Amino acid sequence: MTKKKIHIENSVRRLRFNNDEMTQEKLADLVGISRQTVVAIEKYKYTPSLELAFKIALAFNKEIQEVFFINQ
Amino acid sequence: MNIKLRNTLGEIISAAIAIIWMYSKLNAAANMSIALISQVLVQGIGISILVGIFLAIVISIFASIITGNYEKNIEDERDSMIELYAMRLSGVIFGISIVIILALLGWFNLHINFGIIAIALSGFFASIASNFLKIYFYK
Numbered sequence: 001m002t003k004k005k006i007h008i009e010n011s012v013r014r015l016r017f018n019n020d021e022m023t024q025e026k027l028a029d030l031v032g033i034s035r036q037t038v039v040a041i042e043k044y045k046y047t048p049s050l051e052l053a054f055k056i057a058l059a060f061n062k063e064i065q066e067v068f069f070i071n072q
Numbered sequence: 073m074n075i076k077l078r079n080t081l082g083e084i085i086s087a088a089i090a091i092i093w094m095y096s097k098l099n100a101a102a103n104m105s106i107a108l109i110s111q112v113l114v115q116g117i118g119i120s121i122l123v124g125i126f127l128a129i130v131i132s133i134f135a136s137i138i139t140g141n142y143e144k145n146i147e148d149e150r151d152s153m154i155e156l157y158a159m160r161l162s163g164v165i166f167g168i169s170i171v172i173i174l175a176l177l178g179w180f181n182l183h184i185n186f187g188i189i190a191i192a193l194s195g196f197f198a199s200i201a202s203n204f205l206k207i208y209f210y211k
Contacts, residue, residue: 033150034076034145034146037150046150
């Protein structure tokens with residue numbers, strides 16, 4: 001158990017570009033969030049809920065740990 | 073500027089207009105009856121709501137004309153979180169304001185009319201402060 005604050009990072013931006021340069025708008029539509037939230041997630045300014053994280057991973061056909069990970 | 077920022081700015085402007093309107097009507101508050109003050113406050117709240125709706129529509133139309141596309145206002149979990157933070161700040165400001173106003177009323181033996189007006193205005197100021205917090209998060 002760690003009480004230290006963890007920094008959750010993600011590869012959403014890279015995955016978007018690897019998926020035919022998917023736009024932020026398209027990803028937002030796919031998972032049902034606003035484009036501003038996609039921007040905030042990509043800039044690590046907002047960590048999504050577990051449900052939203054799973055939705056984003058599913059949008060890229062990836063496992064959740066491939067999209068969201070802890071920066072050691 | 074995205075749709076959330078625009079709508080929040082519209083809310084700030086509508087609250088500011090309502091405050092200015094109420095302030096202009098209540099300059100002789102000491103000589104006014106409570107019923108008259110209540111009418112002005114209710115009208116002010118109504119003006120704030122109507123101006124808010126009007127600004128949201130006008131800003132949305134102008135933004136659509138300028139950008140050439142219609143931006144949907146999608147509410148998601150981040151918006152709920154920001155709304156929660158804003159409501160918490162608004163509640164804290166309003167609560168502190170009420171305590172200060174009641175203390176001032178008793179301390180300086182002010183007319184009850186000032187208390188009613190100050191409580192109503194502090195609600196508007198709390199709303200404006202919470203909207204500024206929203207802008208901070210949306211930027």
